[in-house]
Amino acid sequence: MIRLEHRGQHSQTMLYLSPLLAVVLTLIFGTIVFAILGKDPLVALYTFFVMPLTNLHGVSELLVKATPLVLIGIGLSIGFRANVWNIGAEGQLTIGAIFGGGLAIYFHDSDSLFLLPGMIVAGIIGGMVWAAIPALLRTRFNANEILTSLMLSYVAVLFLSYLVHGPWRDPGGYNFPETRLFPDAGTLPTLISGTRVHLGGVFALLVVFSGWIILSKAVIGLQLRVVGLAPAAARFAGYNENKLIWFSLLLSGGLAGLAGLSEVSGTIGQLIPTISPGYGFTAIIVAFLGRLHPVGVLLSGLVLALTYLGGEMAQIEIGTPAAVTGLFQGALLFFLLACDVLTNYRLRIGATRAERGGVA
């Protein structure tokens, strides 16, 4: 009989060991999955997790994919600390891309230096606007932000589809559902020539740093942590819960909007019906795997970016379906949540001391 015994206090070691353990378990799980699919597990694992990183192109693509994950993951992790569950980042990312990208499409013949900064601001505002709806509905009408933010994701993606199929379709684009290409002045500059690594990566690093400052130095960071760890204490201390909900949602929404803008302006270069392979949802895993800590989010963003790259690589090299990525991501979160129990509890096998009749 497996039992859980309370440790009495948090185990710091397990807190950091648990993500590593989860990654190892995911690799074992992956071995089994590949074996079931009839692939040589060693070859498959190598193709999935190592091969993408063996050349500059692969490493640069890793940074490209980690950028939106880290941007969104930081925002989510700050909200999750306060038990504000924004799971609609995918929608906020989409609206950010629409707001920022819309500016590029409207001023498509502009070469103004102000276009790009304007787009960045518009992207952030777009994400914030979309996140403000669940914030308003939660604080004013008590509506669960998990469900409202998720429903709004579907709405946002449909809205983007409407725009690129309809009013914003490229007039010279042979009826393809895509907008015209953004002008150079509306494109995030590439950092390393020959790759797609763009300025968005720098934003992500800045956000990691700012996130760390907010959580460790700012008063609101402390309040967010207290609300999450001890809601009753937060009430006694007179913290304004609604303010924290607004702060969490606007911050995570704005960052998701920035991620969306940097995707369309840095990586894609135009608006198309699908601008994200689920970054907004994967960022939830990034936040948890990174222990809701900015530096951890940076590292786990790279890990999850690798699952996207590995999935593509395995698809090309050994013909596994693209869906393997989603399966691994889900499994990783499962293993992590299971391992996390060990931060607060010990696993004990066998009867309790009392049951054995022993004296403690």
Place this chain on the structure above:
Amino acid sequence: MNGLDQLTPIILTVITASTPLLFAALGELVTEKSGVLNLGVEGMMVIGALAAFAVTTQTGSAVLGMAVGALAGAGLALIFAFLTLTMLANQVATGLALTIFGVGLSALAGTGFVGIALTPLQKLDIPVLSSIPVLGPLLFNQDVLVYLSFAMVFAVYWFLNATRAGLILRAVGVSHASAHAIGLPVKLTRYLATLFGGLMAGLGGAYLSLSYTPMWAENMTAGRGWIALALVVFSTWRPGRLLAGAYLFGFITVLQLHAQGAGFAVPSQVMSMLPYLATILVLVLISRDKIKIMQNAPASLGKPFHSAK
């Protein structure tokens, strides 16, 4: 009379659109009544849809398909129950993981089933009665899952309100500490309630892939699991109101399809937003009354329970 005749097919499609929601939401209602918040309904539904479709196309038996679909949903629910009830993992995070995992697993396992057509679930034609005009086709010519979904509404109502086990389940949901103190099996109750939620979500998914759109497509649940979660709040955890809610949403879905078919000048994407927007609206209308939610929601919903804390 002519008007009524035209109405019949519309009502028929409302029934098919409502049934998957009703199944999934009814299961989640029971799960939540025991104090467990399983946000993985979408994942359990999509797995149920694939399993039912795969088994039905392979064996030719829709009944077997439904059974396996339901069991597949319960299988995922078991993972959830183990993580949240035995390992005390956070229920919100685990539910999200369940959805991500379910969508990923079904997409992977379902690659070989894309594009295969299936004859929709047979209607049970009850002789004589089904030839009554209007009412006949509506009441006496549905497939077995539709009848089952209605039967389950009554069964759940009866179970929760008139049986001892139902009383135990509600007690566990209101206060696990008190329930444990008087010797009720908190963990076992929650395990069973969660598994029941999985079975029902799996059946809802099975209905989607066997009857509503008899085929398999990646992510074919399209958010219905989440809508089901909202429906549980809308129902204030009462099976009767849940039935009304599921049919309201079925109606909105069909309304949107018919409006598109009738060539309204509204773009199809905007029409497709309707069910999601309606979910938000309904959620707001119900949730704004904080006291009502507090009186009806299971008091220990989403809280972990460890007997030897």
